[in-house]
Amino acid sequence: MDTAVTAKKKWWGGGYSPFNVSYGKLMMWYFLMSDTFTFGALLISYGTIRFMSTSWPDPNSVFRAFPLMGEAHMPLVFVSLMTFILIMSSVTMVLAVHAGHHKNQKDVAKWLTWTIVGGIAFLSCQAWEWTHLFHEGAWWGRNPFLNVDGTVASTNFTNFFFTITGFHGLHVTSGVVLNIIILANVLKGTYENRGHYEMVEKVGLYWHFVDLVWVFVFTCFYLL
Amino acid sequence: MEHTHTIVGHEQNEHGDATTRTIWKTFWILLCVTIVEVSLAFLYLETDFPNRIILNSIFIGLTIVKAFFIVAEFMHLRHEIKNLILTILIPLMLFVWFIIAFLADGDSWRNMRKDLSPGKPHQELPAVHAEEGHH
Numbered sequence: 132m133d134t135a136v137t138a139k140k141k142w143w144g145g146g147y148s149p150f151n152v153s154y155g156k157l158m159m160w161y162f163l164m165s166d167t168f169t170f171g172a173l174l175i176s177y178g179t180i181r182f183m184s185t186s187w188p189d190p191n192s193v194f195r196a197f198p199l200m201g202e203a204h205m206p207l208v209f210v211s212l213m214t215f216i217l218i219m220s221s222v223t224m225v226l227a228v229h230a231g232h233h234k235n236q237k238d239v240a241k242w243l244t245w246t247i248v249g250g251i252a253f254l255s256c257q258a259w260e261w262t263h264l265f266h267e268g269a270w271w272g273r274n275p276f277l278n279v280d281g282t283v284a285s286t287n288f289t290n291f292f293f294t295i296t297g298f299h300g301l302h303v304t305s306g307v308v309l310n311i312i313i314l315a316n317v318l319k320g321t322y323e324n325r326g327h328y329e330m331v332e333k334v335g336l337y338w339h340f341v342d343l344v345w346v347f348v349f350t351c352f353y354l355l
Numbered sequence: 356m357e358h359t360h361t362i363v364g365h366e367q368n369e370h371g372d373a374t375t376r377t378i379w380k381t382f383w384i385l386l387c388v389t390i391v392e393v394s395l396a397f398l399y400l401e402t403d404f405p406n407r408i409i410l411n412s413i414f415i416g417l418t419i420v421k422a423f424f425i426v427a428e429f430m431h432l433r434h435e436i437k438n439l440i441l442t443i444l445i446p447l448m449l450f451v452w453f454i455i456a457f458l459a460d461g462d463s464w465r466n467m468r469k470d471l472s473p474g475k476p477h478q479e480l481p482a483v484h485a486e487e488g489h490h
Contacts, residue, residue: 142436142438149438150435150436150438150439150442151435151436151438151439152435152439157439160439160442160443164443164446164447167447168449171450171453172453175453175454175457175458176457178454178457178458178461179457179458179460179461179464180461181461182458182460182461182462182464182465183461183462183464183465183468184465185465185468185469191396191400206396206400207393207396207397211389211393214389215386215389218382218385218386218389219382221425221429222378222379222381222382222429224429225378225428225429226375226378229374229375229378232374335430336430339425339426339429339430340430342425342429343422343425343426343430346418346421346422346425347418347422349418350392350414350415350418354392354396354411354414355411355414355415
């Protein structure tokens with residue numbers, strides 16, 4: 132169907148965006164693409180270092196704790212919860228965008244609020260995980276965990292973990308801040324007066340990107 | 356989690372339109388794929404069953420499936436016109452090269468370190484020796 136439309140309409144003839152989106156949305160897409168390369172560079176350098184290491188710590192014995200569960204061995208459980216929270220907040224974000232299409236101010240505000248709650252919940256989880264690892268002696272330049280084969284591990288493991296999850300957490304933080312600003316504008320009626328809720332869509336794109344990056348971080352650090 | 360489920364039910368009853376249904380369908384796909392990933396990881400922990408290489412390939416494959424659904428449905432890229440889809444996806448092809456090149460580089464680095472580590476017999480590596488002359 133898309134091709135049919137493209138063939139009929141001269142998209143590159145001038146007079147309208149050849150991408151059929153507003154300038155702001157297109158630039159958000161290009162910004163996210165550049166951010167993809169930043170995260171890609173970080174994750175690929177992590178992969179390179181992992182490939183050049185003769186052994187590496189086992190994620191299941193490092194990330195095994197759960198809040199209030201003491202020394203219980205629960206690999207993957209906490210990070211699955213974090214993943215669930217982030218996917219859920221992505222869903223509430225699409226619902227906010229969807230409500231925006233129907234110019235339903237109340238619903239946009241409701242779903243944006245849930246998205247902000249989800250973002251803060253995710254950040255709290257990450258803060259707990261970092262604090263826990265810090266108390267176990269892990270930090271940039273310090274790695275208490277042994278390799279799978281029992282040898283002493285280099286600090287590459289912790290350096291990459293804290294840098295990449297930290298950079299992702301920074302993105303979540305700025306996403307939450309953006310969502311709060313947009314929510315304030317929704318409640319003030321800024322977009323109601325403007326006649327459209329496109330700002331919600333742009334911030335939504337950013338928020339989904341943060342979720343997208345987490346999908347890769349989850350695989351690279353916790354599963355592989 | 357229980358609370359969330361009741362919200363789901365309400366939403367579908369109140370505005371049961373196609374978009375909302377697609378959103379929730381995408382959510383369930385993402386959730387199920389994640390559950391499959393975690394179950395496979397536990398299966399491996401308990402039984403050592405899927406070979407590590409097969410397991411990792413499945414993980415990477417499922418990650419790409421999840422990425423597809425987030426970008427296509429949540430970010431709405433599937434419903435944009437072809438021009439926009441291509442202007443986003445074509446530059447990302449560079450990643451194919453990045454990943455192959457850098458991981459291969461890391462691998463060869465490891466082999467060199469292993470082969471040149473102290474105590475290893477030297478005659479095994481005539482080629483590397485010849486290159487060492489240039490340094």
